[in-house]
Amino acid sequence: MPWEGASMTNNETSPFAPGHPDRAASGAPSSTAQAGPETEVGLDLAVEGLRKSFDGKKAILDGISLAVPRGQAVAIIGSNGAGKSTFLRCCMRLIEPDSGRIALLGENIDHMPRRRLRRVRSQVGFVFQRHNLVSRLSALSNVIHGAQAHHSGPCYWHQALAPKAVREQAMHCLDRVGLAHLARQRVDSLSGGQSQRVAIARALMQRPRFVIADEPVASLDPSAGEEVMEMFAELMRSDGITFVFTSHHLDHAISYADRLIGLRQGRLELDGLAKAQDIAVLREIYE
């Protein structure tokens, strides 16, 4: 199998493995892990037997198991309706899965109370296909919203109310996506690519350990999409952030990910090193 190197079987790395009840709390790697280089740094995402059906009949996610070690960049590919978005939302419990176990940043979040779940989510950035910014507010206000991951209160609702340090940090994040000059601009006056950069800046504002992106450039035209995706992946790489994204562009998936996951009809069909894939074969299956 060409992707052997990156594939990981769950009994090696599962944080749910018996004998490690406190694994979630400590975040330490399982001692039974058989010493692959990635597994030693711990898992940022571990999913086991995830199932989800919206109507009680057709399984949209049909028993997915997956483990992502810290620092890895993973692309999830699959045709329309394969369940990619549903999978990513389940990982954050934005959608409640029917069954299966999910550990995010080493913590089992299955039945986690809201307050603790919020604390785990605060370290995970989520970038949506549609930017999901508050369009009537300025780019700066939207980036400052990212600080709500760690603070609450009216100071973080609007840039005018934010403390100086927070505004400066937000400007720094905007600077990193190359949009500091548009900080005052309202989001509904920005282009699609600029909006998506603001959304990335909002995620950076969280100082995340892990970023999930659901087709972050699918709504952009090809050249803008290429540019934003390259910048996004480079930011993730330089900050050492674990990065899981879905994409319809196989070339994006191959060039910006270390590892490729293929979903088909709610099942995991492919799991391997991105470089080892034959794009022609993939295209046949997933486009």
Place this chain on the structure above:
Amino acid sequence: MTPVSAPPNRFERPSALTFLFYVLALAFIVWSFNNVGVSIPRLVDGLPNIGRILGQMFPPDPSRLGPISLALLETFQMAVVGTALGVVISLPLAILASRSLSPHPIIQHATRSLISLFRTVPDLVWALFFVIAVGLGPVAGTLAIMLDTIGFCGRFFAESMEETDKGPREALTALGASRTGTVFSAVVPQAMPSFINTSLFSLEKATRSSVILGLVGAGGIGIELKVAMDLFLYDLAAAIIIAIFLLVLVVEHVSSWLRTKII
């Protein structure tokens, strides 16, 4: 005769229950006319009176323009303060009453019922109630307007927040923001144009009702109108009515102009 394409009967044969309903409704209407006593002769008899009153109204009497203006100002100020208080209280109530934002269904239904109560009891009734509670004068009228505003704004604020795009709120939920944070950062800014629109409508409505509330002694120009009518000073009444008309017209115009500016 092709039974397949034959058109249906012109009238469906009503079921016995429907038929009974029609008969009862018709009987009730006939009875109502009878009870209210509307009749052509009564109307014809009244016409000369209407003509006489209108005749005495012209020319309007401008002699009390000063007091009228002051009363008019007080009327409008009641409307402004009542609306402002109502809008401020409506926002938290609307959040609690909105299906997607309310912390608990029981709280949602309770708040929704409270808002309905404020809306369905007429403002004149609230005014009567407050006149007894806090005494004659503009405070009673202002409180009545406040409740009426909550009934109106509470409902429409809640609906406009439910209609906003869910995406931004989901994004903030995903990054671990608090419920209050997501509401005030994502939902309220998106619903703001609609809030302003509703509040301006509410102010127009409040201006109209503040005129009437004076009739029960809850402050404002209404009492002047009632006194003028009771003393048969129809020319003075005409001046007051024109003043009211101008106030309502100006408020409606300014408010629609503001609406076009904001949205």
